[in-house]
Structure formats: structure tokens, C-alpha cells
Amino acid sequence: MQICKVESNRESGSSMTPEQFLEFARVLPEPLLLVSGEGQLLATNQPVADILGLRRQELRGKMLFELVTESSNDIVKYLQACSSSRAMVIGSLTLRMNDGQTLICRSQGAVIQPWSPESSALILLRLENRVLASSNFVLLNEKIDELAKEVQRRKQAEEALKKANQELEIRVEERTTALQDTLNELQLTQTQLIQAEKMSSLGQMVAGIAHEINNPVSFIYGNLHHAHKYTQDLLKLVEIYQQAFPNTLPEIQRQVEEIDLDFLIQDITKLFQSMKVGTERIQEIVKSLRNFSRLDEAELKQVNIHEGIDSTLMILEHRLQARHEYPEIKVIKKYSKLPNVTCYPGQLNQVFMNILANAIDALEASALNSQYSKVNTQKTESQKLINNNPQIQIKTELLDEKWIAISIADNGLGINEQVRSKLFDPFFTTKSVGKGTGLGLYISYQIIVEKHNGQLNCFSVPEKGAKFVIKIPIQSVS
Ligand SMILES: Nc1ncnc2c1ncn2[C@@H]1O[C@H](COP(=O)(O)OP(=O)(O)O)[C@@H](O)[C@H]1O
Ligand SMILES: [Mg+2]
Known part of the structure; x- marks a missing residue:
């Protein structure tokens, strides 16, 4: 030493x-x-x-x-x-x-x-x-040597401890990150479950209401025919009476004038006709509601895609009509002849619903924009272009013997590149609290890509509109 x-x-x-x-x-x-x-x-x-x-x-x-x-x-x-x-x-x-x-x-x-x-x-x-x-x-030297070795050993132990500590810290950090990830995933799953639950209870409610309405409407519709026939019979009888007794009692004559019998005879047929149209319309709505909820079809099924789109449009009908500050939204359908598609119809309808609702939101936003620009004299070209004629174009196409495409395009505000990159992220929304959940496109993506082995893409020219294209295999799910 x-x-x-x-x-x-x-x-x-x-x-x-x-x-x-x-x-x-x-x-x-x-x-x-x-x-x-x-x-x-x-x-x-x-x-x-x-x-x-x-x-x-x-x-x-x-x-x-x-x-x-x-x-x-x-x-x-x-x-x-x-x-x-x-x-x-x-x-x-x-x-x-x-x-x-x-x-x-x-x-x-x-x-x-x-x-x-x-x-x-x-x-x-x-x-x-x-x-x-x-x-x-x-031998102090030996002792000192030993001590030195001991010091060395302790130093090494300390080093090892330090290293182990660092490793532990890294592992703790990794575990924390993993835990955070798991927590995020769980929260997402929970929200998805809640959303799915909401959709399913909405579906149940819609189906329930549809069922409840269906029965009384069926009575009305079923009896309408008989009621019409009985009335016709009664009117016929009146006519025969009139012919048999042209000069009746003044009392009857007064009543005939009071009820304007000639007009009544003419009008009652129209009335029955419009009642028939009305009940038929209710029946159609009921059918659409049932079609939309498709509760009975949680399983894979071969369906007509156009029926799904139409029933979804029916549900959204009230948002397409002109209201307060919003002009009517025109829906232009360009349907091709398509084979039936094997899919989960209820889920596919949910995708149509999400994409169409987003298109309506974008068109409404552009309508508000245009009102703003009416006040503001410095209207830009694009704003003028957007707002004249809000419309949604729905096009279906048979791509080849295996694939079909459905595109839903609007001429609303469009999507800029920054938003587009996050579009399908969960919870990403540009809408105000309470209006947007940021789950619509995320869930749609899951349904199309994961459930149906399909593709969901978005194309947009900012300020001119957005187009969402769904591609799914005709025999989509294995
Ligand atoms: N047709 C569209 N036009 C413009 N922006 C759109 C359109 N569709 C979706 N977006 C944008 O994508 C975001 C995410 O949509 P989504 O996942 O359905 O959530 P949310 O509708 O709840 O905001 C919207 O907040 C909106 O910014
Ligand atoms: Mg949405």
C-alpha cells in the first residue's frame, strides 16, 4: 500500500x-x-x-x-x-x-x-x-490491503447499487408509462362501451317505438280501406235515396245544403286518399326506424346497402329540411346497381349516421359562416361558393367483383391538413363541448377497418367540402 x-x-x-x-x-x-x-x-x-x-x-x-x-x-x-x-x-x-x-x-x-x-x-x-x-x-499492510479491497468492494457494491437503482428507476418509469397507457386504453374502452351501450339502447328504443307505432298504424291502415268502402256504400245509398225521392222533406233538404253534400262526396275520397298516403308514410318511417336499428341483425347478414343509407337519411330527415337560419340541404343520390353485401347492418348504419351527421354539421357551420359574411362585406370567393347551395352527394359503386365503394361528399367547410391528420383519433373534435365527442369517426374507422376488413378515407379541399369514401368487400367478414 x-x-x-x-x-x-x-x-x-x-x-x-x-x-x-x-x-x-x-x-x-x-x-x-x-x-x-x-x-x-x-x-x-x-x-x-x-x-x-x-x-x-x-x-x-x-x-x-x-x-x-x-x-x-x-x-x-x-x-x-x-x-x-x-x-x-x-x-x-x-x-x-x-x-x-x-x-x-x-x-x-x-x-x-x-x-x-x-x-x-x-x-x-x-x-x-x-x-x-x-x-x-x-501486518498492517495486509490489513490496509484488506481494507482497501473492502473499500473497493464497497465502492463496487455502491456502483452496482447505483446502477440497480437507475435500472429500477427506468423500470418504474416504464411501468408507469405502461400503466398510463393501460389506463388510457381502459378509459377509451370504457367510453366506447358507453357509446356502444348508448347506441344499443337508442337502437332498442327506436325499435321499441317502431314496434309500438306499427301496431296501431296497422289497424288504421287495415281499417282505412273498409272505412272508405263503407263510406262509399253509404254515399251510394244516399244517392239512391235522392234519385228515389227527388223532392224530399224540407228538413232533409236543409241538411243536404248545410253539410254541402256534393262537396262532401267529392272531398271524402280525397280525404281517404291522403289518409292512406299518410299511414303509408308512417309505415315507411317505421320500417326505416327498424331498418336503422337492425336489432335483429347483430349477426352477419346479406343486405341491400342502399336501404341502410336511405333509412339513415330518413332518421336525419329533420336536419336536412330548411330550419331557422339554415337552408335546406339537398341530398343527391347516385346509386349504382349493387349486389347484397355481407356485413353487420346495424353497425354499418351507424357509420352512415356518423358521416352524414358530420356532413350536416359542416354544412350548418358553413351556413352560419355565410350569414356572418353577409354582414361582413368583405366576403371571400370561397365563402360565396360554399354557401349557395348546401348539398350532400351520396354515390355507390361496384368497384370489381369483390369490392363496393360508398362515397359521401358535402360542400361544407372542408377539412384542413392539420385536422385531417387527427380525424380518426379518439376524442378528437373541433366542435364545442356537448356538441362533439370526437368518437364518431374513430368508431366508424373501427367498424369499417376492423369489423369489415374495409377502408375508410377522407379527401378534402379546405373550404370546398369533404368527401368520405368507404370501401368494403362484398363478402366482407371472414
Ligand atoms: N364532413 C366534414 N367536414 C368538416 N369537418 C369534418 C367532417 N367530418 C368530420 N370533420 C371533423 O372531424 C372531427 C371529428 O369528427 P367525429 O369523430 O365525428 O367527432 P365529432 O363529430 O364529435 O367532432 C370533427 O370535429 C370535425 O372537425
Ligand atoms: Mg361526429
């Missing part, structure tokens, strides 16, 4: 005789011993004798271990360490004093003549009183 091996200036080959040693040791106040590599005392100075309480002559020829409590083994080991080191080797010796007491000394050992085949090594020991040293003989 650096701190304990004090480099001496001696040449490794230099030597000193016991006589020369005594010569200079005599004048030095500290206890000095010259010992052989085996531990035999070759010379000592007076301070050594003083410490031990002996005379110097008594020390001559003695072995070092006879003067100390440490074992000869330990002593030899220490001396070997001294003779094999170029540095000063520090050790501890417990001297046995003449009065029976012991004294712990620190020793500094240095070889002054190395071992050779001809002669033993000569080692100079310098003693220093050390009260606190251990009572066992120790």
Missing part, C-alpha cells in the same frame, strides 16, 4: 553490518533493532533495552518472538514482508516487558540487506509506542 510503504533511498544491493548499525543507532533516541530474516536479534540500541527493562547484553542472540506476544509464525511472516518490499512495512508488535506488562508498539521495518544464498536478510525495525494498536500482531 502506497500510504504505508515509504520508499527509501537505499539501493537494494547496499548492506549494513551490525557494527555500522550500532554506530548510528546509538545516537538515535528511538528504539531500533537489527534482526535477521528469521527473527534473530543482531543488534539493538539502548532505548530498546530501556523499554523492555533489560540490559542490552541480555538481548543479544535472542529471537524477536521471545520478546513479543505474537507467534513466531506471525513474526516471520512480517519479516518476510519487510525483506521482500522496497518500501517501509508497517506492523504492530506487543512487547513483553520485564515487569510482566505488555506494551503495544508500531513498528516500521525496512530491509537493509536483502536475502542471498550466502547470508540471511538484515532488517531494521524502528519501534514506536502505540497504545491503541491491536494486541494481536498484525
